[in-house]
Amino acid sequence: MEYNFAKIEKDAKDKWAKEEVYKVSNDSAKPKAYILDMFPYPSGAGLHVGHPLGYIASDIYARYKRLCGYNVLHPMGFDAFGLPAEQYALETGQHPAVTTEKNIARYREQLDNIGFCYDWSREVRTSDPNYYKWTQWIFLQLFQSWYDRKENKARPIKELVAIFETEGNGSVPCPGEEKLHFDSARWKNYSEKEQRDVLMQYRLAYQGYAQVWWCEALGTVLANDEVVNGVSERGSHPVERKNMRQWFLRITEYAERLIDSLDKLEWSDAMKEMQRNWIGKSNGAEVRFDLSPAISVSVFTTRPDTIFGVDFLVLAPEHALVDDITTPEQKAAIEEYKTYVKSRSERERMSEVKQVTGCFTGAYAIHPITEKQVPVWISEYVLAGYGTGAIMAVPSGDERDHAFAKHFSIPVTNIFGDKYTGEEAYSSKTGIIENSDFLSGMSVADATESLIKKLEELGSGTRKINYRLRDAGFSRQRYWGEPFPIIYIDGIPYGTDEPVIHNEHKLGTLPVELPHVDNYKPGPEGQGPLANIEDWVETDAGERETNTMPGYAGSSWYFLRYMDPHNDTEFASRKATDYWNQVDLYIGGTEHAVGHLLYSRMWTKALHDLGYLSFDEPFKKLLNQGMIQGSSRFVHKIDLFFYTGPSGNATPLPVHNYNIFISYGKKKEAESNNNVARELMVEVCRLANIEIECLDNNVSINTSSSRVAVDLVDGLELKMESFKEWRTENLSAKFITEDDGKFICGAEVEKMSKSKYNVVNPDDIVAQYGADTFRMYEMFLGPIDVSKPWDTKGIEGVHRFLKKLWRLYADEQQGLIVTDEAATEAELRTLHKTIKKIGEDIERFSFNTSVSQFMICVNELSGCHKRAVLEPLAVVICPFAPHIAEELWLKLGNTGSVVNAAFPKYEERYVAENSKKYPVAVNGKTRAEMEFQLDAEQSAIEQAVLADEAIVKWMEGKPVKKFIYVKNKMINVVV
RNA sequence: GCCCUGGUGGCGGAAUUGGUAGACGCGCAGGACUUAAAAUCCUGUUUGCUGCAAGGCGAGUACGGGUUCAAUUCCCGUCUGGGGCACCA
Secondary structure, three states: OOOOHHHHHHHHHHHHHHHOOOOOOOOOOOOEEEEEEOOOOOOOOOOOOOHHHHHHHHHHHHHHHHHOOOEEEOOOOEOOOOHHHHHHHHHHOOOHHHHHHHHHHHHHHHHHHHOOOOOHHHOOEOOOHHHHHHHHHHHHHHHOEEEEOOOOEEEEHHHHHHHHHHHOOOOOOOOOOOOOOOOHHHHHHOOHHHHHHHHHOOEOEEEEEEEEEEEOOOOEEEOHHHEEOOEEOOOOOEOEEEEEEEEEEOHHHHHHHHHHHHHHOEOOHHHHHHHHHHHOEEEEEEEEEEOOOOOEEEEEEOOHHHHHHOOEEEEOOOOOOHHHHOOHHHHHHHHHHHHHHHOOOHHHHHHOOOOOOOEEEEEEEEOOOOOOEEEEEEOOOOOOOOOOOEEEEOOOOOHHHHHHHHHOOOOOOOOOHHHOOOOOOOOOOOOEOOOOHHHOOOEHHHHHHHHHHHHHHHOOEEEEEEEOOOOEEOOEOOOOOOEOOEEEEOOEEEEOOOOOOOOOOOOOOOOOOOOOOOOOOOOHHHOOHHHHOHHHHEOOOOEEOOOEOOOHHHHOOHHHHOOOOOOOOOOOOHHHHHHHOOEOEEEEEHHHOOOHHHHHHHHHHHHHHOOOOOOOOOEOEEEEEOOEEEEEEEEEEEEEEEEEOOOOOEEEEEOHHHOEEEOHHHHHHHHHOHHHHHHHHHHHHHHHOOOOOOOOOOEEEEEEEEEEOHHHEEOOEEOHHHHHHHOHHHOOOEEEOOOOOOOEOEEEEEOOOHHHOOOOOHHHHHHHHOHHHHHHHHHHOOOOOOOEEOOOOOHHHHHHHHHHHHHHHEEOOOEEOOEOOOOOHHHHHHHHHHHHHHHHHHHOOOHHHHHHHHHHHHHHOOOOOEHHHHHHHHHHOOOOOHHHHHHHHHHOOOOOOHHHOOOOOOOHHHHOOOEEEEEEEEOOEEEEEEEEEOOOOHHHHHHHHHHOHHHHHHHOOOOOOEEEEEOOOEEEEEO
16 A cells, blocks of 8 residues: 555545534634635636745644644635736736636635645635625725824714814814814804815825826826836836826824834734834924915925035925926926926836936025025925925935035035035934034034924924825726725715715615626726716716725735624624634735735724724734745847958848747857857858858847746756747747757746746646645745745655655555554654654744654654554644645544644653763864763863863863853863 | 845755754765666765875855854845835735
């Protein structure tokens, strides 16, 4: 009876399915554990070998916790709304609902194949109306709430209205429009529209304006991903930044709490750091510069102490005041510059700092302290979305300001004395401020305080905390997302849950179902496709919002739905959320470090504030698995030869259309060696049947690389025949190979994705080696949190290990060979050490070393067929290789399932050591190895060591300066 | 450009809290079994010098410095791979 993994795994899966062993109840006396994976977006490429890395880790942990007696919630679902399905629909006409369904079915099959212990009865799909009903419901809670800064929590908007009615907004400053002030009388005099406009400035979900990529030719808004090299990915049309009305979530109100409560989370420091940086809290001041009695510009600065070094102001080109302040002479130049900026992404604007651009508005502002005239410029390095969208430039103290001043020859005021050389800015916060009137001679900290005081006296500035975090854009002009439960009546947006005065119509119930469409073309004026469906948009009460929610809407709360997935009166019952509470372990990639994780945290806090949840952080412990990258393969096609003939002119020889590919090694050679290049050119002419009159002197080649599917490549060697058949245009391909006839591809490590042709499907691995091998191999690859390119090399070793394990229990001829013979001391030591190590390794998520330990264990147990050792071992390995564990468990005569067994406890007496072989060093260099009892006295050890021949030799007769003995570690003699 | 993160044999990696660098596996080399192959098992495998051998001596964790009795581990600087940068998910 050999290790027939295919049969073993099928039997185990059938049994688990039949007995519903993974179904978990909300009622249990056991302690709970909630172990969650970041659910996948079901892409058309299917699951690749990178996805399961985290899933296997969480599966091992979930199974282990279960064996340890926990009631474990370990669910899975699908993040099913998103852009790729819609793009695919645009290309092929297939409805996203259809392709999504198909992709989910494929994912499910692939996941099942690997043998995860998910409770599929709790599956959620964000595109299911029964699910997004509650996404819409939560949106309405956010829409109907505001943030009370005094109580530091979200509250219902009707409580805000009550405040307005009694006292106006004096005690509740408006987050959306700081200058808005009114008393109760004025509030009551507002029209309904005016009142709702005011409320909009307070709501946690609100409407505002944002810059988006706009493509005139496609008539649509594009995602950053859809803009490649400054043009649309689809059709290569020009694009520009355009301001459009959008929905937002007022996450900035939560900035402080999102920073503060990071402290109570068991997340990696790196992850917390990324969130802190993303939120980007900075202390500083807001300073007002007047341009005229009517016009002033506020700037935010983290260095108010440098105010005497201000040589100019810079506004973001999109700043609202630019048009008002620009002088007639500068109008044309400013317009031209603004047009240029419209074509630039934020990324480009931030990263290309060496390329200084900008334009003078012609206007001057008055310095609030010196009252000097300061020129006002605009430049792309100032972003509209950060701070006030305007800065005071201090070239002697800021790199970018300095570069700007130098580029435009603006005189620089030095406020740092010798520290500023004139060559580069002095941006350090150490030192003394000089040349600064009453601030001269002060440290940065003191000068900051004095200046803020002065500004506040003058009324031209104030202390200010600024966050880099921006409110989250929450609408997309797309089809495949959650519709908003919003209806416009006379242009005013209402939530579908509110009673509307003067309107007898009911606004409707949730869910607002996504209507079916026949095409996915954008609506008029850049609206989403929903705008095309008139009889959906038009209701008796008013018009529906035609935007849809972004991809992250559904994923911001899905972990709550798993707790009570079939509830149709609440998003989840309070009993269920109280019981399961926070996610105890959340596993996913760092690519979600700031998006998904931040939004989920905000939603949880808002739901907590509004009284729907008892906890205000969703994920107690977070583990980031590294990304399994693809290793892409490239072929290089020869495009062009240049050769220098007798005339001395470079002559181009275009050979692109001859489909000649050059092996990687040859290409490298030809690039560095002119003789090789020349031979190569002769060869190319032969292949292409070209005759050239002369070939002289220098030859160089141009090649272009393109990706080739990884399964057409064996290691780095291209399977040339398969390559020809891959695509019709390759049929005529000719190859210039290495001298041994092989064609070698270029390689590059990058994200695994369909478009890069580097996807490896886990199904293929499972079919060849079995799920248990696949699971253990992925864990064996390395630490869970480290990224690495996929490589199948080495899987044989893990497979061999499982076969070896199997042979401890069963024999090819006799079948089960387990005996009831008593185990030896050594065997028990091996077993108990393994139990201990595996338990510890799982708790610290060191799964790769667990696999090593299993290998060591099985090697040591070679020839042991004793039940006393093998039965516990089957349970210990169950989290890693559940199928073989189940089979062995049953073979040993057990009933039930190994999934429900108890994880064995190790016995101290089998794992304790009482002596240790110490490395003995002299001056830090190991010179001998000596064994001592662990409880030996230091004096005895010292005596023995100093008497040792080798040690004496290395001490060279010098006196002992220090004797270092670290128990259970090492001994060092310093002379 | 900014933020986060990694860099250890031919390869994946181990070394958990500053304490014997290279566990475990792959690959490779040699051997056993076999008519042969597969499968399985055994031995060796960081590197230089040295020795018939057992061994001995030295170097070595991207690079350059530093702290320490002791550094893969801590600090400073440099190079370099990966992820993110707000409408991919």
